[in-house]
Amino acid sequence: TQTTRPQRMLAAVQKSATRGDPRSVVKAIDQFCRQKEWAMNVGDEKGCILDSVVTEVNPATVLELGTYCAYSTVRIASLLPPDAKLITLEFNPHNAAIARQVIAWAGLGDKIQLVEGPSGDWIPKMKEKFGIETFDLVFLDHWKDRYLPDTKLMEECGLLRKGSVLLADNVICPGTPDYLEYIRNSPRYKSQYFRSHLEYTKVEDGLEKSVFLG
Numbered sequence: 001t002q003t004t005r006p007q008r009m010l011a012a013v014q015k016s017a018t019r020g021d022p023r024s025v026v027k028a029i030d031q032f033c034r035q036k037e038w039a040m041n042v043g044d045e046k047g048c049i050l051d052s053v054v055t056e057v058n059p060a061t062v063l064e065l066g067t068y069c070a071y072s073t074v075r076i077a078s079l080l081p082p083d084a085k086l087i088t089l090e091f092n093p094h095n096a097a098i099a100r101q102v103i104a105w106a107g108l109g110d111k112i113q114l115v116e117g118p119s120g121d122w123i124p125k126m127k128e129k130f131g132i133e134t135f136d137l138v139f140l141d142h143w144k145d146r147y148l149p150d151t152k153l154m155e156e157c158g159l160l161r162k163g164s165v166l167l168a169d170n171v172i173c174p175g176t177p178d179y180l181e182y183i184r185n186s187p188r189y190k191s192q193y194f195r196s197h198l199e200y201t202k203v204e205d206g207l208e209k210s211v212f213l214g
């Protein structure tokens with residue numbers, strides 16, 4: 001029977017990456033996507049920008065919206081300080097099942113908590129379910145029509161504090177116009193656009209970094 005792309009990506013990780021070595025997992029996925037099949041990971045070019053923001057923020061708590069196959073999950077977690085926690089939300093159960101195995105292969109199971117279901121359902125439960133007061137960093141990389149409602153929901157739930165950083169993927173391609181309009185015009189955020197390219201292509205895309213001002 002036919003395998004799925006996430007299954008073929010996991011097979012490439014298990015074939016080419018070293019267990020317990022997150023950077024080799026990242027490298028194996030990028031190699032698979034460049035040489036075999038395109039896939040919607042943030043990728044190596046935007047991934048370097050992501051790395052620099054994670055390193056600068058040095059977050060104790062991270063929320064990732066949209067896990068897919070855990071490429072960015074592993075990339076972020078590999079840069080976190082020892083007691084830091086990353087919670088990643090994935091809507092699609094098949095992607096979640098693959099992501100869990102990629103996270104396990106990278107040996108990052110104790111830093112990462114993968115939660116299945118709609119982000120809109122889980123954001124209001126972060127305090128009661130995971131004991132999280134606020135997030136130091138949020139990486140938005142899920143469905144583009146959810147960026148704005150989920151950002152407003154995080155504000156309403158008090159999950160952002162003065163200095164919390166939101167980093168959003170795909171603000172050009174596929175594009176998140178309503179989110180960009182809101183965040184760039186809101187007096188409550190200071191935003192910066194990092195121009196780059198859609199993963200593994202020459203098409204323009206970029207990341208929008210926004211600091212919550214409280």
Ligand SMILES: Oc1cc(-c2ccc(F)cc2)cc2cccnc12
Pocket residue numbers: 040041042066141142143144169170173174198199
């Ligand atoms: O980085 C991403 C890229 C795309 C994408 C798909 C098809 C295209 F032709 C172009 C871009 C979709 C995403 C959906 C969710 C999170 N990230 C995505």
Ligand SMILES: [Mg+2]
Pocket residue numbers: 040041042141169170
């Ligand atoms: Mg993306």
